[in-house]
Amino acid sequence: PFDVLIVGGGPAGAAAAVYAARKGIRTGIASERFGGQVLDTLGIENFVSIKETEGPKFALALEEHVRHYDVDIMNLQRAKALKAGELIEVELESGASLKAKSVVITTGARWRKLGVPGEEQYRNKGVAYCPHCDGPLFKGKRVAVVGGGNSGVEAAIDLAGIVAHVTLIEFGEQLRADAVLQQKLATLPNVTTVLNAQTTEVTGDGQRVNGLVYKDRASGEEQRVELEGVFVQIGLVPNTEWLKGSVDLSRHGEIVVDAKGQTSIPGVFAAGDATTVPFKQIIIAAGEGAKAALGAFDYLIRS
Ligand code: FAD
Numbered sequence: 001p002f003d004v005l006i007v008g009g010g011p012a013g014a015a016a017a018v019y020a021a022r023k024g025i026r027t028g029i030a031s032e033r034f035g036g037q038v039l040d041t042l043g044i045e046n047f048v049s050i051k052e053t054e055g056p057k058f059a060l061a062l063e064e065h066v067r068h069y070d071v072d073i074m075n076l077q078r079a080k081a082l083k084a085g086e087l088i089e090v091e092l093e094s095g096a097s098l099k100a101k102s103v104v105i106t107t108g109a110r111w112r113k114l115g116v117p118g119e120e121q122y123r124n125k126g127v128a129y130c131p132h133c134d135g136p137l138f139k140g141k142r143v144a145v146v147g148g149g150n151s152g153v154e155a156a157i158d159l160a161g162i163v164a165h166v167t168l169i170e171f172g173e174q175l176r177a178d179a180v181l182q183q184k185l186a187t188l189p190n191v192t193t194v195l196n197a198q199t200t201e202v203t204g205d206g207q208r209v210n211g212l213v214y215k216d217r218a219s220g221e222e223q224r225v226e227l228e229g230v231f232v233q234i235g236l237v238p239n240t241e242w243l244k245g246s247v248d249l250s251r252h253g254e255i256v257v258d259a260k261g262q263t264s265i266p267g268v269f270a271a272g273d274a275t276t277v278p279f280k281q282i283i284i285a286a287g288e289g290a291k292a293a294l295g296a297f298d299y300l301i302r303s
Contacts, residue, residue, distance in 0.1 A: 001026075001087050001099040001100050001101060002026050002027065002028040002072070002098065002099070002100035002101070003020070003025035003026045003027065003100070003101050003102065003300055004016075004020040004025060004026075004027050004028075004100065004101075004102050004103070004104060004293065004296050004297070004300075005027075005028045005029075005030065005088070005090060005098055005099075005100035005102070005103050005104070006020070006027070006028065006029040006030070006103075006104045006106060006293075007029075007030055007031070007079045007090055007103065007104070007105050007106065007107060008029075008031050008036065008105065008106035008107040008108055008239075008272070008274070009029055009030075009031030009032075009033065009034035009035065009036060009062075009063075009073075009075070009106075010031075010035065010036025010037060010038065010062075010106060010108045010272060010273075010285060011036065011038060011062060011272065011282045011283075011285040011286040011289065012106035012108070012271040012272025012273070012274075012285040012286060012288055012289035012292075013029055013031060013036070013104070013106035013271075013272070013289060014029075014034075014062040014063070014065065014066050014286070014289065015271075015285075015286040015287070015288075015289030015290045015293070016029075016104045016106060016271060016289040016290065016292055016293040016296075017029045017066045017069070017071050017293075018065055018066060018069060018290075018293075019289070019290045019293035019294060019297075020071075020104075020293040020296065020297065021066075021069035021070060021071045022069065023293075023297050025297065025300065026072075027069075027070070027071045027072065028071065028072040028073075028074060028098065028100070029066065029071055029072070029073055029074065030074040030077040030079065030090070030092065030098060031074070031075060031077065032076065032077065032078045033075075033076075034059070034062070034063050034073070034075050035055075035056070035058075035059025035060075035062060035063065036059070036108050037108060037109075037110075037273070038055045038056075038058050038059045038062070038282065039055055039056055039059050040055060040123075040124075041054075041055030041058075041133070042054065042055060042124045043055075043137075044058055044133070044282065045133075045136070046132065046133065046281070046282075046283070047282050047283050048283065058282075074098075077092050077093075077094060077096075078092060078093040078094075079091065079092055079093075079107070079242055080092065080093050080242050081242060081246070082103065082105075082242070082243060082246045082247070082265075082268070083246070084246065084265045084266075084267075084268065087099040087100060087101060088100050088101070088102065088103045088265075088267055088268060090103060101267065101300060101303075102267040102268070102269065102296040102299055102300055103267065103268045103269065103296075104261070104269045104270065104271060104289070104292045104293060104296055105243070105247070105255060105263070105268065105269070105270040105271075105274060106270065106271050106272045106274060106285070106289055106292075107238075107239040107240065107242075107274045108238075108239050108272055108273045108274055108285075109236045109237055109238045109239060109273035109274060109280060110236070110237050110239060111129040111130075111232065111235070111236055111237075112232075112234045112235040112236070112237055113232065114146060114199055114202075114232055114234065116199055116200055116201050116202060117200075117201045117202070118201050118202030118203055118204060118209075119202050119230075119232070121202075121204065122202055122204045122208065122209045122230075125204065125207065125208050125209060126202075126204065126208050126209025126210075126228060126229050126230060127202055127209060127229075127230050127232065128229060128230070128231050128232070129231070129232050129233075131145075131154075131155040131158050131159055131231055131233075132158075132279075132281060133281075134229075134231075135158060135159050135162050135163075136162060137229075138159070138162065138163045138228060138229045139162055139163065140163065140164050141163050141164055141227070141228040141229060142163065142164055142165045142166075142167075142225075142226065142227040142228055142229070143159055143163050143165070143166055143167075143227055143228065143229035143230065143231060144166070144167040144168070144169055144212050144225060144227055144229070144230050144231070145159065145166060145167070145168050145169065145231045145233055146169045146199050146212075146230065146231070146232050146233060146234060147169075147170070147171075147232065147233035147234040147235075148168060148169075148170030148171075148172070148174075148175035148176055148177060148193070148195075149175075149176045149177055149233070149234075149235075150176075150177045150178060150181060151233045151235075151236070152168065152170070152177065152233035152234070153168070153175060153177035153178075153181045153182060153185055154177070154181060155231050155233050156168045156185060156188075156191055157181065157184055157185055157188065157191075159231065160188045160190050160191050163190075163229070164190065165190045165191075165192070165227075166188075166190060166191045166192070167191075167192050167193075167194060167212075167225050167227065168185070168191060168192070168193045168194065169194050169197050169199055169212075169214055170193070170194070170195050170196075170197065171196070171197065171198055171199075171217075172195070172196065173195055173196050174195065175193070175195070194214065194223075196216065196217045196218055197214040197215065197216060197217065197223075198214055198215045198217055199212060199213070199214045200213050200214060200215050200222065201213040202230050203224075208228070209227070209228060209229060209230055210226065210227075210228070211224050211225060211226050211227060212224070212225050212227060212230055213225075236273070236280060237253065238252070238253045238254045238255070238273065238274045238275075239274055240253050240254070240255055240274055241253075243255065246265065247263040247264050247265050247268055247270070248263065248264035250276050254274065254275055254276045255270040255274050255275045255276065256275075256276050257269070257270050257271070257275045257276060257277065257292075260291065260292075260294075260295035260298065261275075261288060261291050261292030261295045261296075262295055262299075266299070267296070267299055267303070269292040269293075269295045269296050269299075270292060271285065271288035271289040271291065271292035272284075272285035272288055272289060273285060275288070
């Protein structure tokens with residue numbers, strides 16, 4: 001069996017692998033797609049010490065760093081269940097099953113998509129999901145934020161300080177964000193809020209986004225907004241469906257962890273976007289991954 005088995009090969013998993021391997025213990029990492037969300041990222045400018053890089057390049061660097069150590073890397077493996085016992089067992093879709101004394105879960109998350117024409121075509125060409133990451137690319141431009149929950153309203157407030165104008169589009173009749181956020185939003189002169197509006201299309205000139213079309217759900221009329229960017233903020237979904245019934249999950253499906261990354265099952269740790277730890281960023285996921293691996297090591301030497 002592995003001493004530490006990591007499930008997920010994003011920044012959190014890679015950091016956990018490096019930290020575990022450096023303890024000289026038997027370490028494995030199984031993941032569907034090594035690199036994780038970083039593979040879908042164009043530019044990264046907020047991983048301190050690396051002024052500027054590209055997602056695929058960063059993903060390759062993660063894998064190279066892990067390969068430098070004696071780590072059993074199992075790519076293209078999707079976990080489908082976790083069973084606690086004397087040893088912890090992770091079942092894979094392939095039918096195989098891996099056993100370990102401790103497990104670090106780092107299966108990350110995915111942004112919920114609008115599912116409208118233009119969204120996929122203009123992804124990274126005006127369509128964005130992360131205001132902390134891509135906000136500065138829209139300096140002085142016009143953008144829309146789709147989604148009026150906490151993350152949408154936070155994004156609108158954040159972006160209003162950078163871009164020329166923000167149109168906040170909410171499907172329902174009211175914003176769903178906390179009152180304090182709504183009050184702050186109302187004080188901003190360069191934000192227009194549109195309620196009861198269903199986004200139906202992201203338009204572009206073939207190269208980049210040039211507008212967004214929504215349907216006024218009361219009148220049924222279509223409206224077009226001219227802009228350069230669309231931030232989709234309708235939810236970040238943790239990749240934890242496979243854990244239902246094993247570790248404790250929050251109401252949003254995030255793995256509940258303590259300060260050492262320990263889950264509700266002894267010996268099972270978790271880190272990164274899949275967990276309750278706030279602010280989903282590469283540097284945070286990597287730090288949490290390191291922490292969870294140290295948590296697992298701490299567990300191993302005590303048991
Ligand atoms: P992920 O990166 O999501 O990795 C999850 C890993 O688990 C992957 O290897 C995946 O294949 C694997 N996996 C999932 N389910 C299973 C399963 N059942 N079995 C086995 N393996 C599984 N953050 C920044 O800090 N700066 C940026 O500029 C930035 N830009 C971004 C741009 C985009 C378009 C996106 C989508 C995100 C961006 N982020 C950025 C956020 C950042 O990518 C994430 O916070 C970070 O990747 C989270 O790392 P993670 O290791 O927790 O999870």
